[in-house]
Amino acid sequence: MRIEQHPVLEFRRGKKIKFTFDGKEYVGYEGETIAAALHAAGIRVMRESPVLHRPRGLFCAIGNCSSCLMTVNGEPNVRICVEKLRPGMVVESQKGKGVVYAAGN
Amino acid sequence: MQQEISFVEIAVIGGGPAGLCAALEAANAGARVILLDRQDRLGGQLIKQTHRFFGSRSHRASERGINIAAELTGQVISHPLIEALTGATVFGFYEDGVLGVEQEGRVFYLKPSRVIVATGASEKNLAFPNNDLPGIYGAGAVQTLVNVYGILPGKRVLMVGAGNIGVIVSYQLLQAGMEVAAIVEAAPRIGAYWVHAAKVRRAGVPIYTSHTIKRAYGEQEVEEAVIWQLDEQGQPVPGTEKDFAVDTICLSVGLSPLVELLAQAGCRLAYVPQLGGHVPLRDANLQTTVPGVYVAGDAAGVEEASAAMMEGALAGLHAAYSLGYGRAGYEDRRRELQHQLDSLRSGPVGEKIRTGLARVLAG
Ligand SMILES: Cc1cc2nc3c(=O)[nH]c(=O)nc-3n(C[C@H](O)[C@H](O)[C@H](O)COP(=O)(O)OP(=O)(O)OC[C@H]3O[C@@H](n4cnc5c(N)ncnc54)[C@H](O)[C@@H]3O)c2cc1C
């Protein structure tokens, strides 16, 4: 949920940007991370752990812990808490470890 | 594959208060500095500190962290001898002293004559069933979402830890419009300064001391948290459980220094609980056991922002001096900085840090 009024801070949001998450279209703002845009839309589950298939979300939000890995524009294991949102990004929840090398590449 | 390596005088890794002050001190002495930070805003943890600082004596106490960050960042960016690269992650520190850097998909290598590592710290987790559910965050993570991006992670939160960070973040979440169900603290006493604790108590938030979290419940995300009491030996007391319907749990149970790059560089580390975990051995100039490699700030031991700034300045000063810069006035400046740092750490508040430092200071 986005904060509209705050006693100390003023949030200057950038231009609106469209992106998709698991095939559905969403809107975020320029300058924010993918994690911020997903949280604003109420999405907190980012991936499924490789072995026990547990849901995973954000933990540190500064790129330290790798809890938030997702597939972005086809590239797996992107730390979306530090990756900025860009127009037209295709964001997908990641299952397992992600395939970096596909046969034929 | 042929890789190009750039030679630089001083590289500072991390643009928090420690790194910013290190860069400024070294550049003011005349050295050329490259400052690297993986975020795209300089300032480190300070960019989310909207509260008036708890601080020691005159050292910027009662200023807001965001303002300190803005001031230092301005000086760094306009300094002719500092090149500041943001969005630039240092991913490797090789044996031959080469740093690997990634910036927006581009990879390049630097061979600095001196390196100052000011990478800060990472938040600790806590072991309890379901501690991996989405909706459970480090308190700093929630602070980033709320204070930097203006986004609430949920509606109702349980805060674990009543130290300064836990209590301050609780208050900031209230300010931002979240409901704080309770704060739990394993110790028998609240660790935070009383001014901050009083604010959340006035807002009606209960603080349960001698309590900890027992487990979280939820299918895909957190839906409920259970806490229980701890006896004098710190053992949980069955039958004292309390349930809270919350969609968010914040853990504020300490930080541990980020020392991976120092470990890669071959710096000797020691486990020192008073400083937050593994930290490098260093001398009074913050030089580690690898000549030319320095550490400063939370990476050297979890403390607070003023200490980070002074350690950064000391490291920057010495790094520049060892390259032949800033010879005039060096001793005076060094003594002045050391004196400020010592006075910051004096008295009962600094006791823990002093004990920890005694175990890592050599030479
Ligand atoms: C919630 C909270 C409240 C606080 N309140 C206060 C207060 O009131 N008063 C006070 O004095 N202190 C306070 N502190 C503590 C203070 O913020 C820290 O002690 C201080 O920021 C430490 O400075 P630093 O420069 O060592 O690290 P940081 O500020 O953490 O900066 C480290 C920087 O290094 C960068 N980095 C890390 N790894 C890499 C890499 N591999 N490549 C490139 N860049 C990297 C990071 O992006 C970051 O910008 C608070 C901290 C928190 C979390």
Ligand code: FES
């Ligand atoms: S949440 Fe920790 S790396 Fe993204």
